[in-house]
Each structure stands twice: as C-alpha cells, then as structure tokens.
Amino acid sequence: MAILKIARMGHPVLLQRAEPVSDPGAPEIRRLVADMIETMEDAPGVGLAAPQVHVPLRVFVFRVPGDRSGEDPEDTPVANTVLINPQIELLTGERVLRWEGCLSIPGLRAAVPRARRIYYRGVDCDGRVIQRTVSGFHAGVVQHEYDHLDGILYPMRMTDMRLFGFTEELARYAAGRP
Ligand code: NI
Numbered sequence: 001m002a003i004l005k006i007a008r009m010g011h012p013v014l015l016q017r018a019e020p021v022s023d024p025g026a027p028e029i030r031r032l033v034a035d036m037i038e039t040m041e042d043a044p045g046v047g048l049a050a051p052q053v054h055v056p057l058r059v060f061v062f063r064v065p066g067d068r069s070g071e072d073p074e075d076t077p078v079a080n081t082v083l084i085n086p087q088i089e090l091l092t093g094e095r096v097l098r099w100e101g102c103l104s105i106p107g108l109r110a111a112v113p114r115a116r117r118i119y120y121r122g123v124d125c126d127g128r129v130i131q132r133t134v135s136g137f138h139a140g141v142v143q144h145e146y147d148h149l150d151g152i153l154y155p156m157r158m159t160d161m162r163l164f165g166f167t168e169e170l171a172r173y174a175a176g177r178p
Contacts, residue, residue, distance in 0.1 A: 049148030075136030083122030
C-alpha cells in the first residue's frame, strides 16, 4: 500500500472525463483502490476519486463518518466504500446548499447546491453490485466524487461565490469571533 500524490486544482487531469474500468478485478485496480483508501484516510478526507491521484478512470472511494451523518435513515454512517463505473440518478429537482471541501483544493470550503436525494449503483473489485438510495451528507459526497469523473470541480457548481472561503476564516467568523 502507498499514499498517493494528490493532483491540485490547475492540473489538467482534474478537468478531463475519466474512462470506464474494463476489469474491476484486475490486480492493478485492486492496488489502486487500496492505495486510494489509504490516501483518503491519511489526508484525512471523506472521498477521493481516481483522477485526483492522476488516474483518469471511473473509480472513487468515500466514507460517511459517524459525526457527519444525519438523523435520516438514508444518511447513516458508512464504512469505506469503493464504486467502480458508477451511475447516479438525482431523485429530486430540489437542491440544498452543502458545505464542501476537496483534497484537490486544500484550505478552502464552499456551499454548493446538491440534490438532496439520489440513487447510485456501481461495482466493487469483486464485481459485487453496490446500489443505494441516499440523502443528506451521503448524497452530497457521492455527487461530489462522481463529478470528479466528469472533470467537474465543486467551484464549477457554485451559484453564490460569497459562500466560498478559507476554512480557517470561515470557522473564525462562523463562531462569531473577530
Ligand atoms: Ni474533491
């Protein structure tokens, strides 16, 4: 296992459309997924897509930590999950603003409009189908990671640039301190 170097915004790999994985069980894909999980945990982050580690393939990993999940039964904590060749379907036209960061855009956060509820489907390295209908944080993180596979970074989804800032400053003013 290895911690991989993360591409930062400005690197062209983050703007290209990633290619489908032809053999999810191939040894190099298993190694990539294991390394991506280690890199995500080390960062630490809640999601990481293959283009972020300079591999333009349709793979991402994510997790829903206990302190980020909601009350909603569709937004419970989830252990490390891999989705290969995922598809997602937005189940509502309703958009909610969710605060997001990205390991490729370090130090910054923004409120990004996301569908409140989605369905997704993909496979893991053993070809097992993973399909879920989810809401809240879980739905947000999957939309964010899926966007990476299409070369979309969260600032490209923003509708109010005033809700974009350095994590440190946002935290300072959110807490009402000068
Ligand atoms: Ni990201």
